[in-house]
Amino acid sequence: MTRLLNKYEGNPVVSPADVPGGGAMQVFNPGAIKLNGEYLLLMDVADLSACYHFRLARSRDGYAFTVDDQPVDWPPSDPDFEEQNRYDPRITKIGDSWYIMFAARNDRLGVRTGLVSTRDFVHFERHPNCSELNNRNGVLFPEKIGGLYARLDRPMGNPHVDPANIWISYSPDLVFWGRTKPVLQVRPGEFWDAQKVGAGAVPIRTPQGWLEIYHGVEKTCNGFIYRLGVCLLDLEDPSKVIARGRNCVLWPEHGYEDVGRSGTTVFTCNALLEEDGETVKIYYGAADRCIGLAEGKLSDLLAACYT
């Protein structure tokens, strides 16, 4: 049994101290893309009030990152829901636009799935929030399926008690959503994904199906452990799970993954497929405090769905 994802020896690739100004407590759970040959991480950054903004880190080689001086120019709230916090962006390219799905939080009412788009990561455009209340980890598929946009998400009950599962919804226009149905459930038993499962990376299209790298949660007497695993969804009907790996593929094991705002946590909003069509880079949140890089092969991750 070999390790499928290798962690970069220089991890973490971004830490709070890398944020100019010294006012960041945590940087984590970025969306990750390549734009004009540059790696861009759109990161959760917690200031000293523990409020989140999005900020970019940039790299030419994918390993050495520089954090922007300022947050991105985030657009005003959807007028239907005042957004006091935002986090966990997933970035999906459709046509010439990048769509950012994220958790939009009103501190009194709760959290929903927000949507913002950009063409250049300089100017950002607000769209109506997508989900109802108490639903996050929204991930937009990179193409229409059956003529409709599709998103995975994770509706919540009480986050500390109820299991949380991956669901799917469809939309003709990114405004009205429906045909909502469950996709992947927590695994019965004492597995690593027995307490919660949620969509992670933007699904990668392969001839075998949509590869989805998802997070699974184990609940212990001392709290939650977040790990990553893989499943394969049907290309035509992504509510159908073709295969689901028994084993997790990334887990906390080092200090920077074990201790932080939320310890024993690795979590991803991205899986970046390189131009070779085989190398996958995952810029993962480590303990809700910094960002690590793990690299592997698409073919290995696909095979892992069947183990």
Add this chain to the structure above:
Amino acid sequence: MTRLLNKYEGNPVVSPADVPGGGAMQVFNPGAIKLNGEYLLLMDVADLSACYHFRLARSRDGYAFTVDDQPVDWPPSDPDFEEQNRYDPRITKIGDSWYIMFAARNDRLGVRTGLVSTRDFVHFERHPNCSELNNRNGVLFPEKIGGLYARLDRPMGNPHVDPANIWISYSPDLVFWGRTKPVLQVRPGEFWDAQKVGAGAVPIRTPQGWLEIYHGVEKTCNGFIYRLGVCLLDLEDPSKVIARGRNCVLWPEHGYEDVGRSGTTVFTCNALLEEDGETVKIYYGAADRCIGLAEGKLSDLLAACYT
């Protein structure tokens, strides 16, 4: 200060013993309409397994009801979500169809808002479920607003801890829903509606606005108390609350309202406006066990929104 809603002296109007066969533990929270001169109550009926089906009670005068021998011929589940239980129907007439919004429950995954229509209360047609997970008390407005169908509902967190509020969503086609936003929140303080508020009756159109009779919950050390109150929503933009009564208009006070499956509870899914345009009949669930009737005047309920 006079009482706005008078309870019928012959209450309850329907009890479990009225259900033919003797196998009903509870009958409550009906939708209520008039069809061809007949009052129809579409009721939650709990059998001895505590599973719910819908059954009709009929009356010529609105006071003496006879319960059908059999449940209604309820259509199979939405294939996207196996419905093992269903309850709390709200019945809205649009055109020639009656649309029934209700709580559709899968015992493993949770509860959503279901939708079934009928033209005759004999044949029923299934539509896709409307809401995401953990959302019930869906109430469809009786006309399109700004060219869109509209529903009130109550997304939930943990039902025993989190406050629950009234929200609204819109749809071009009853399949895809969006423009979701909050409408009415729990009242800060120790009021009768400080813990939860949820849509109750199908809104009644008046020149002053949509009259909505909603339920409010007070949380005590011994459990919840459910009461009914009134608010007025803007005709063009029903997410705007024009007025909200300070006082509840119906509350538990008698034995059949105080003791049952869920004691100290009055709850409604209906408010039936008679042909005189003034008399309102509310067939309310009492303690989740039987059905009471309360009568009042539309003008009084409207005025109560401003007290």
